[in-house]
Amino acid sequence: MDERKYRILQAIIDDYILTAEPVGSRTISRKYDMGLSSATIRNEMSDLEELGYLDQPHVSAGRIPSAKAYRLYVDQLLESGQLKSDDEASVRAYFAGRARQMEDVIDHAAQVISNMTNYLAVVLPPSGRQPLIRTVQLVPVGPGSALVLVVTDSGIIRDTVIPCPGQLDHDSLYAISRQLTEELEGHSIEEAAAIISGMTGRLHESARFLASLSDYFDAHTDAKPRRHVAVGGTSKMLTYPEYSDMEKVRGLLSLVETRDRLAAIVAQHGDVAFTVRIGPESGIPEMSDCSIVTATYSTRAGEQGTIGVIGPTRMRYSRVLSVLGTMGQQLSELFGAAGEFPEEESER
Amino acid sequence: MDERKYRILQAIIDDYILTAEPVGSRTISRKYDMGLSSATIRNEMSDLEELGYLDQPHVSAGRIPSAKAYRLYVDQLLESGQLKSDDEASVRAYFAGRARQMEDVIDHAAQVISNMTNYLAVVLPPSGRQPLIRTVQLVPVGPGSALVLVVTDSGIIRDTVIPCPGQLDHDSLYAISRQLTEELEGHSIEEAAAIISGMTGRLHESARFLASLSDYFDAHTDAKPRRHVAVGGTSKMLTYPEYSDMEKVRGLLSLVETRDRLAAIVAQHGDVAFTVRIGPESGIPEMSDCSIVTATYSTRAGEQGTIGVIGPTRMRYSRVLSVLGTMGQQLSELFGAAGEFPEEESER
DNA sequence: GTTAGCACTCACGAGCGGTGAGTGCTAACA
DNA sequence: TGTTAGCACTCACCGCTCGTGAGTGCTAAC
Numbered sequence: 001m002d003e004r005k006y007r008i009l010q011a012i013i014d015d016y017i018l019t020a021e022p023v024g025s026r027t028i029s030r031k032y033d034m035g036l037s038s039a040t041i042r043n044e045m046s047d048l049e050e051l052g053y054l055d056q057p058h059v060s061a062g063r064i065p066s067a068k069a070y071r072l073y074v075d076q077l078l079e080s081g082q083l084k085s086d087d088e089a090s091v092r093a094y095f096a097g098r099a100r101q102m103e104d105v106i107d108h109a110a111q112v113i114s115n116m117t118n119y120l121a122v123v124l125p126p127s128g129r130q131p132l133i134r135t136v137q138l139v140p141v142g143p144g145s146a147l148v149l150v151v152t153d154s155g156i157i158r159d160t161v162i163p164c165p166g167q168l169d170h171d172s173l174y175a176i177s178r179q180l181t182e183e184l185e186g187h188s189i190e191e192a193a194a195i196i197s198g199m200t201g202r203l204h205e206s207a208r209f210l211a212s213l214s215d216y217f218d219a220h221t222d223a224k225p226r227r228h229v230a231v232g233g234t235s236k237m238l239t240y241p242e243y244s245d246m247e248k249v250r251g252l253l254s255l256v257e258t259r260d261r262l263a264a265i266v267a268q269h270g271d272v273a274f275t276v277r278i279g280p281e282s283g284i285p286e287m288s289d290c291s292i293v294t295a296t297y298s299t300r301a302g303e304q305g306t307i308g309v310i311g312p313t314r315m316r317y318s319r320v321l322s323v324l325g326t327m328g329q330q331l332s333e334l335f336g337a338a339g340e341f342p343e344e345e346s347e348r
Numbered sequence: 349m350d351e352r353k354y355r356i357l358q359a360i361i362d363d364y365i366l367t368a369e370p371v372g373s374r375t376i377s378r379k380y381d382m383g384l385s386s387a388t389i390r391n392e393m394s395d396l397e398e399l400g401y402l403d404q405p406h407v408s409a410g411r412i413p414s415a416k417a418y419r420l421y422v423d424q425l426l427e428s429g430q431l432k433s434d435d436e437a438s439v440r441a442y443f444a445g446r447a448r449q450m451e452d453v454i455d456h457a458a459q460v461i462s463n464m465t466n467y468l469a470v471v472l473p474p475s476g477r478q479p480l481i482r483t484v485q486l487v488p489v490g491p492g493s494a495l496v497l498v499v500t501d502s503g504i505i506r507d508t509v510i511p512c513p514g515q516l517d518h519d520s521l522y523a524i525s526r527q528l529t530e531e532l533e534g535h536s537i538e539e540a541a542a543i544i545s546g547m548t549g550r551l552h553e554s555a556r557f558l559a560s561l562s563d564y565f566d567a568h569t570d571a572k573p574r575r576h577v578a579v580g581g582t583s584k585m586l587t588y589p590e591y592s593d594m595e596k597v598r599g600l601l602s603l604v605e606t607r608d609r610l611a612a613i614v615a616q617h618g619d620v621a622f623t624v625r626i627g628p629e630s631g632i633p634e635m636s637d638c639s640i641v642t643a644t645y646s647t648r649a650g651e652q653g654t655i656g657v658i659g660p661t662r663m664r665y666s667r668v669l670s671v672l673g674t675m676g677q678q679l680s681e682l683f684g685a686a687g688e689f690p691e692e693e694s695e696r
Numbered sequence: 697g698t699t700a701g702c703a704c705t706c707a708c709g710a711g712c713g714g715t716g717a718g719t720g721c722t723a724a725c726a
Numbered sequence: 727t728g729t730t731a732g733c734a735c736t737c738a739c740c741g742c743t744c745g746t747g748a749g750t751g752c753t754a755a756c
Contacts, residue, residue: 024749037699042750060706060749135518139485139497149487149497170483170529174522181518235602238594246586249597254583372718385730390719408718408737 001051008034008044009053013065013073017314020241022062067279067313070291074276074317085322087116091330105334106230109307109327114233116323119311120256122266123230126303126335133187136180138164138173146173148216150189162212180213193217229259242289242312251286266308268294273328274321279313291315295324297331305331349399356382356392357401361413361421365662368589370410415627415661418639422624422665433670435464439678453682454578457655457675462581464671467659468604470614471578474651474683481535484528486512486521494521496564498537510560528561541565577607590637590660599634614656616642621676622669627661639663643672645679653679 011032015023025041028034034041045063048054053072054063065073094112095105106123113121135151146164164173183199184192196214234256243249256262265284268275277292293315294308307327309320359380363371373389376382382389393411396402401420402411413421442460443453454471461469483499494512512521531547532540544562582604591597604610613632616623625640641663642656655675657668 022749026749038749039699039701040697043698046751056750058706059751060704060747062749135487137485137487137497139483139499147497147499149485149495151487151495170526178518232605234605235598238598238601244594246592250583250586253586257580257582370718374718386718387730387732388728391729394720404719406737407720408716408735410718 005044005048008041009048009065009069010073012045012048012054012063013069013314016065017316020312020314022057022064024062027062065314067281070278070313070317071281074278077318077321078274078276085326087323088326088330091116091323091326095330095334103228103230105331106228107232109331110230110232112232113307113309113323113327114236117309117311117316117320118233118236118239119309119315119320120234120237121232122262122306122308122310123232124263124267124306124308125227125230126297126299126301126305127227133184133189133192136184137177138180140164140168140170140173148213162216164209164212168209189217227263229263231256231259231262237311240312242314248286248289252290255284255286266292266294266306266310268296268304268306268308271296274324276317276321289313291317293317293320293324295321295328297328297335299332299335305335307331352382353392353396356389357396357413357417358421360393360396360402360411361417361662364413365664368660368662370405370412372410375410413662415629418626418661418665419629422626425666425669426622426624433674435671436674436678439464439671439674443678443682451576451578453679454576455580457679458578458580460580461655461657461671461675462584465657465659465664465668466581466584466587467657467663467668468582468585469580470610470654470656470658471580472611472614472654472656473575473578474645474647474649474653475575481532481537481540484532485525486528488512488516488518488521496561510564512557512560516557537565575611577611579604579607579610585659588660590662596634596637600638603632603634614640614642614654614658616644616652616654616656619644622672624665624669637661639665641665641668641672643669643676645676645683647680647683653683655679 008028011028011034012023015027015031025038025045028041029036029038045054048069049056049063053066053069055066056063091112094108102125106125110121110123113123133150135149137149137151139147139149144163144165146162146168148162168176179199180196183195187195193214196210196217199210234253237243237252238249243252255265265282265287273295275292275294279291280288282288282290282292287310289312290310291313292308292310294306296304296306298304307324309315309324311320356376359376359382360371363375363379373386373393376389377384377386393402396417397404397411401414401417403414404411439460442456450473454473458469458471461471481498483497485497485499487495487497492511492514494510494516496510516524527547528544531543535543541562544558544565547558582601585591585600586597591600603613613630613635621643623640623642627639628636630636630638630640635658637660638658639661640656640658642654644652644654646652655672657663657672659668
């Protein structure tokens with residue numbers, strides 16, 4: 001695999017990304033002035049095919065890059081590190097002066113990514129280690145019911161309405177809140193249920209109330225919060241010829257619809273800046289001719305979120321990587337900026 | 349338009365809804381035993397076409413019902429009122445023992461409707477008159493910031509983090525909360541901002557804090573909360589032959605993507621039980637060959653929500669109407685059941 | 697090692713006739 | 727007067743053939 005072969009391969013990939021049509025030897029020698037005749041290119045292409053970098057849909061058509069070729073291409077791209085983009089300013093502009101509620105930001109980010117890349121964009125909210133309780137507060141919301149509000153160090157607030165005895169008024173609920181805060185501060189949600197059970201003795205006058213509180217924490221322990229998954233640009237997928245097949249679109253669309261599954265697919269595992277899964281690499285049948293590119297961002301509390309793009313294998317990787325890079329940075333800044341008030345979200 | 353014509357028309361509609369293919373005279377006389385020969389049916393069909401109830405894609409094809417025909421059909425259906433369905437039990441089963449958070453319910457309802465009808469389902473959360481404030485509570489969430497929690501009579505809770513002076517601790521925030529609650533109870537969010545401004549005098553020690561509180565209410569006045577719109581079964585649309593055209597699908601899909609617009613389209617205005625908009629009746633170009641059927645449900649607080657189904661004009665109207673009817677009832681029950689603890693939602 | 701030339705392949709689209717579902721019309725029938 | 731049988735006609739659809747052209751692989755010359 002010499003230098004010249006690589007340059008030819010790159011040209012083929014570039015052309016294919018642009019046109020989605022098999023590219024022939026003449027195209028390369030003409031459009032990308034290699035100083036080589038089509039015949040020479042042809043020989044090289046033949047070699048590249050043997051090496052597994054090119055596929056031929058049929059004898060008399062041009063070549064298309066294989067997954068292996070994209071892999072090489074992307075690896076090279078990542079290695080070279082030249083992903084500096086000039087759209088940092090425009091990304092920043094998109095967020096300037098905007099409401100800063102978590103879900104809004106997430107949704108908006110998905111929109112922006114999709115608009116800048118013209119692919120399907122997915123944004124997962126931050127999630128990380130067990131958040132620790134900071135404050136617990138009970139607020140009366142009506143006769144016989146109170147709202148449980150839990151503030152954690154990652155700024156996440158869980159709220160649910162639970163039943164409570166009628167005789168507990170605003171002030172007594174406050175007293176209980178203070179006591180609860182004292183006991184639970186610094187502990188995880190998981191531990192909270194047990195601790196409350198232990199408290200039953202002291203606050204004997206409202207044993208049943210505490211029981212339902214304990215239940216509440218119990219319920220929230222394993223019930224991993226159904227995270228809001230932001231998606232943008234679904235309809236953009238339909239513009240690409242590779243998705244002119246209804247069956248494919250249907251598969252993809254129903255996958256995108258089941259947000260849990262989508263989140264699981266996009267969620268990034270390692271600690272790397274970028275993940276690129278090309279075609280069959282993802283192991284997801286519906287995605288066999290899609291590529292998935294993801295990046296991470298992080299919040300001040302150390303939580304990690306994921307942003308991702310799903311598109312055809314002949315994706316404009318460099319563009320996508322640069323957009324994701326910029327956006328990841330922007331989100332990290334937005335969620336991590338010290339001295340700012342934290343972004344809070346009510347979980348469901 | 350005599351009885352026989354109507355029966356023939358109905359048969360044509362039924363058949364077309366089933367097959368999506370132009371239906372011929374022979375089909376009618378054979379499959380639906382009318383006791384008439386195809387020739388007679390043919391004459392009647394010719395009449396029906398003249399009356400505007402049937403269209404002919406081309407000379408040598410069968411007839412398809414026009415929007416006018418569907419209109420007649422649906423009106424008759426609604427009038428007859430025989431929409432009693434036997435899936436009340438199954439709808440109920442879907443909700444038994446389920447988490448009862450507003451957004452969960454909404455999402456789930458969309459899923460269920462879509463599964464039962466095989467069309468695209470949309471569910472809008474309840475919204476109605478200006479909710480009145482019941483309780484205001486400030487909770488410290490970190491150094492220099494506090495969470496504002498507003499409980500309203502419609503069970504809606506608004507929460508946002510605002511900056512607050514560092515010297516205000518848990519107890520003093522509570523004191524302020526009590527005072528705020530006293531002043532604001534029974535007022536609308538809109539009025540709150542003004543009232544708080546008036547309070548500045550009394551709580552002079554924290555004028556700046558109150559100012560930001562006032563800002564908070566101001567911000568929430570007109571910023572109509574971006575409601576969570578639940579959608580289910582988008583991919584189901586692709587199974588119908590009328591959406592084999594990519595362009596159509598794209599239009600529809602991008603409409604569904606912009607939730608605001610979708611909500612505006614689906615949102616029901618009047619106070620009627622059902623709304624049926626057939627094809628061009630909706631006035632939305634992308635929807636020219638879709639029908640939109642909506643129904644309402646209501647909460648204890650008197651708010652109204654909308655559930656809707658979007659499908660091809662040759663929709664199984666009776667099925668859809670019955671499912672929507674049952675679901676509307678179920679949701680009303682769920683949100684309105686007296687003696688239960690209210691469903692709360694955190695707005696964004 | 698590179699290039700020109702040439703025979704060969706094969707997807708794609710246009711053109712074409714056969715097929716069949718469905719119609720409208722007419723004439724006969726109750 | 728309404729219903730029905732019969733028949734000629736229309737036209738979308740399907741499968742077929744064939745020409746076209748992009749692209750290849752191979753060979754021979756530079």
